[in-house]
Amino acid sequence: MTLQVNITPNGRMSLPADVRKRLGLAGGGAVFLEETADGVVLRTAAQAVARAQALAQQYTGGNPDAGIDGFLARRREDSGE
Template sequence: MGIKVKVVENGRLVLPAAIRKQLGLEKGGTLILEVGDEEVTLRSLEQVLDKVKATFAKYADLPGMSVDDFLANRRADSGE
């Protein structure tokens, strides 16, 4: 179920206090707005970063994907 919000002067949205609290938003907080075909999604910056971390976490244990492997490959490429 959706929550009704108003668009006020200059296109600003007024988010209810309960939503701000749920997202951990304080004055000056950052939201990421994603526009779909027929929808708009608001996520906190922390939610977006958590999603990105989860996406890349599955690659962390693959051979050759560590920082040490990367640096070793760079050294080898440069002839060190």
């Protein structure tokens, strides 16, 4: 879906109500803007977290020891704690 959204002189833009409702932003909320080679992508917080989790899964291969908790556990073992 492509929509035209106008930007005011002070840099504000409004997402249409039906889009906000579908994205769970009806009561307001934050979106994350990512500038890419192809343009601009807006993501909700939930979408940004899901994308980060998918990227982490891609790089860790689902290995539970590859996360922060696994790293800290290995550090404790190495230091003799």
